[in-house]
Amino acid sequence: MPQIRSLAAIIVLAGLLAGCGDPTKEEILKKSEGADTKTLLEKALGRPTDVKKVGPLESWTYRAADGAVTFVIVGDQVTMTSTDTKKPEDEK
Numbered sequence: 001m002p003q004i005r006s007l008a009a010i011i012v013l014a015g016l017l018a019g020c021g022d023p024t025k026e027e028i029l030k031k032s033e034g035a036d037t038k039t040l041l042e043k044a045l046g047r048p049t050d051v052k053k054v055g056p057l058e059s060w061t062y063r064a065a066d067g068a069v070t071f072v073i074v075g076d077q078v079t080m081t082s083t084d085t086k087k088p089e090d091e092k
Contacts, residue, residue, distance in 0.1 A: 022065040025083045029069060037076050 023031075028045060035041040041060065042048075048060035049068070058073040064083075072080040 022063050024066050025064040025069050028062050028064055029081065029083075032069075032071070032081070036078050038073055038078070039076070041071060041073075041078055 031044050032041060035044045038058075038060075045062055048071075049063040050059075050061040052059040052061075056075050059070055060073060061068050061070045067083060067085040070082050070084065071078050072082075
């Protein structure tokens with residue numbers, strides 16, 4: 001009987017871990033709606049996967065299950081959003 005309970009616990013744990021992957025691009029875009037400043041964007045999505053800076057221009061990229069979403073920020077304002085089918089680690 002203890003073996004059956006252990007097996008059931010392992011199956012439940014595996015199912016829970018399978019749902020912990022990266023969000024989709026659509027989910028990231030939906031969560032970021034209305035986030036027009038760096039503070040609001042980070043509050044909505046958390047820390048980005050990758051940040052690139054050139055002067056007052058920043059590029060925040062979030063890894064998604066089906067690619068990546070990049071937000072371009074000038075000063076404190078989110079000015080543009082783009083999506084890509086490649087994940088940031090695929091670009092290396």
